[in-house]
Each structure stands twice: as structure tokens, then as C-alpha cells.
Amino acid sequence: MAVLNFIINNILTQAAIIIGLIALLGLALQKKPAGQIVSGTMKTILGFMVLSAGSTVMQGALSYFGAIFNQGFGLNGLESVVASIEAINGQAMGELGLGAEIAISLAGIFIVNIILARITPFKYIFLTGQALLWESTLCVVFAWFCGLRGIPLILISSLVGGAFATLMPAIAQPIVRKITGSDDIALGHFCTIGYMFSALIAKLVGDDSKSCEDLKLPKSLEFLQDTYLSIMVVMIPFYLIVAAIAGPEASAEFAGDTNYMVYAFLQAMQFVVGLYVLLAGVRLLLAEIVPAFQGISQKLVPNAKPALDCPVLFPYAPNSVIMGFIFTTIGSLIGMFITGIPALGVPLVIPGVMSNFFAGGTAGIFANKVGGRRGVIVGCIAHGIFIMMLPAFLSPMLSQIGFQNITCTDVDTVVTAFFFMIFKGIGGIF
């Protein structure tokens, strides 16, 4: 009995162990050899711990940025948040202590997705692991914010996340069908509402006979060759500008004897270091869990369409990806300035370059299909503003929950959060 109590109280309360057990279950279900089960379980635990370490590093750089931003621009109460779904996941799993719930709900989302794909006409199996982890994070965080705990928290998170994983590919499918010219593949990327928004605007203003694909454009976006380098290129100027405006006194308590501009530069790098480590952790964490469920779900619903990550669409319209990225970035900068209007009562949102690339590029493909070049230009600028405003309006709730200086990126996860808030509001009435 004492041993059992020890296990329950000291081992099963550790998120890292719970996550390892989920991986163990997935590997055992696939009938893997014992050695692989042990190594896979250990690697998953390691992944979780690496992720938490990355989150701590990132948090340090973000706290500094938040503090100097306050000193520089805080006179009218303006705050800043950096748009990073990775950082949201890191803080939720690490600092907020919801790691176990998020990992169990991730498995729950897979199960609900399988059930829905089997019994409803929406035959989509969501196969993008990282996107599901972000969705699971937002479901758990907001279910927790609504007051749910324990099993009800996991059940509701799995149900809502599973419903989103089944319905979002279904919503995008009419346009995906047009893009791919077939009905074999679906889109599994939680930015769907943004894509449909840009397609709607493009449809209203555009002309689909003048496609972006007829233009002569560079074949690739070479400055995005290295993910981390491109994030540095964006973050360093933000840190330097804010540090320069805030002045040396604002940085003094952080920087010590180091020059305040040099310190700002190093902190911007530190942000990238944190992200680098965090994403390495995410990869390790998902490397065993996701393939297990991917295999199981494909076998259980063999007639379902696989909902795949957004690069699956890039080869159908590469020019639209490039234009979509450029105009979404322009839109997100406009959006950033709009969030800076104090009367709105939201923090200034610093856009994320990689989400602009993936979400913006895909929005470009959608907009081009229904509205051609003009559709891409107008639709993607609107998309850029849209994907900044939604996370901005979510920010006050995120900071109430305990997230500091960060907000979400992928808009479907933001909509998930608002979905929970509606229920919280309705619950509050009674």
C-alpha cells in the first residue's frame, strides 16, 4: 500500500511521467519491441523537459522585453505581447503546470477525431502533430480557466479539440478541392478561419481569371532559408528600437554593467535560443506519440481524407505563397499599429515571421484561387490584420490566466479560446 501511495503521490503527479506513459501506451499499441518502447518513452520525457527549459529561457527574454516596453511606451498604459503559439504552449506545459492535461488531451483529441470521422459525414483525419499540440494547449488552458479540473477538463478539451480537428478541414475543403483539383487530400492546419476570411475578401474584390501563377516572380523566399535566422532578423530590430526608446535607465536593473543596447541585442538572441530549444523539445515530445496515433487513425478510418500540414498545398501555387506571405506581412504590420491604439484597450502585438510565412502563404493560395492577384493583395492584407486583431483581443484573458508578454498565432486556436469564453459567459449568467 505504501508503495502504491508513493507511486500515486510522487510519480503520477509528475507531468513528465504522465507524458512518458502516453508514449509508452502508443508504442505498446503498435506492438513495438521492448527496447524501442523504453527508449521512445525516455525520449518523450526528455522532450517535455527540454521544452520546459526552452520555455524558461524564452520567458526571461520576454519579461525583459515587456519591462523595457513598459518603460518606453507605458505612459498611456500600453503593453506589448509577442505572437508565439510555441511560447504559449511552453508556458502552459511548464510554468502553468498543465503539461499532463495537455498531453492526455492530445491523445483524447485523436480519439474524438477518429470517432467523429467514423460516425459523421466529415471524414477527415487530422495528421499534423504540432498543430494538434497547439490546439490541445488552448483547449486545456481555457477549459481550466472555465473552472474545469481533472477528468471533466480532459474530456471537454478532447471533445472540443476533436471537433475542431474534424470540422476545420471540412470547412476548408471546398477551396482545397478547387486548388488540388481532387478530393484526396485535406488541409490540417489550425489557421483555417483566417484562410476562409482571406478567401471571402478575395472573392468579394478579386477576379480569379488573373492568377498570380501567371506572373514572373522569384521562385523562393531565400531570406526564410533558415527559420531561426529569419526570426532573429525580425526580433533584433524590435528589441533594439524598444531599448533605444526606453533608454539606459530602463535596462539598468537587467543589464548591470553591460551596455543597454548590447544587452537588448543579446536578449533578442536569447528569445531565439529559447524558441530553438523549445521546438527541439516539441519535436522529441511528439516523435513517438504522434506517429502511433497517425498509424492507428489511418487504419481505423481508412476511407477518411488525411488532413495534412499547409506545405502540401504550396506546389499547386508557389507564386501565391510568396505573394501571400508578403501581403500578410504588410497586413500584420498594419494590424500591429492598430493594436497600438490605446483606445482599443489591447496590448501591442509583435507579429511572428514564421506564422506569417505558413499562414500567409497558404492564405495566398486560397485568395488566388477565388480572387486572383487582386484577391491575394487585398485578401492577404486583410488576413494579416485579422490574424493580429484576434490574438490581440484574446490577450487580456491570456494575461489573466498567467501568460506573460505572449499571445497566440494560429487563429483557429484563438477561436477555440473564444468558444470556451462564450460558455464561461453563459455559465456566469446562471
Next chain:
Amino acid sequence: MFLFGKKDKKEKKAEEVPVINQEELMKQAEEKVQQLEGTQGDARIELLNEAGSLYMQAGEYDEAIRYYEESFEMKKVMGKSYTDLMSLYNKKRQQAAEAKDDEKITYYFGKVQEMMQISKDMIRGKI
């Protein structure tokens, strides 16, 4: 979606192409394969793609994959060779799922994922 309903109908009409005889397709494909001998460079890539496309239309997925893979190995480009190859891998993955063949599901889903990585790398100028 209500916004796009009207257009779908139009497109469906356009898709109703006359059914081409499978034997005829195979014959054409084999001709392309014969022409491959001694052909190099871009001309070879073009022949490989044509053979791949014909085999795909004839429903000979393994053969189609074989020629498209060789073409893709020689030159990775965005376009029909990519999208057809992706679609072929997905068809094979689905067949494996229906047959509950774990090994093939893993193999072809791995290929689908590889193709997505290639897509990402191409648009970012890494390839």
C-alpha cells in the same frame, strides 16, 4: 460553402472528360518508356513525367511512382510532377490503410511527409 457553390457546378461539367481506353494509355506510356533509352537531361525528365502521368491515368500507380520518382530525383520542381507524385503516394497510403498493412501505411505516409518537407524547402530556396 454558399459562396462557392455556383462555381463548383461549372467545374464539374468541365471535368467530365471522355474516358480514354486503359489499353491505349498503357500503349502510349510504354512508347514513352522506350523513348527513354539514350535520352538525357531535360528531354528525359519530360519523357519520365509523361510516362508517369499516363501510367497514373491508367491506374498503374506503382509504375507511375517509379517514373515520377526518377524525374523528381533528377530535378525537383513545383508543378505537376510534384502534385501527381504526392497524390500517388496518398493513394498508395489509402490502399495500405484499407488493407490494414502497417508497414505500407508507415512507408507511404513517410513519403507524403517527405514531400511536404521538400515543398517547404523548395519555397524557402533550400533546394
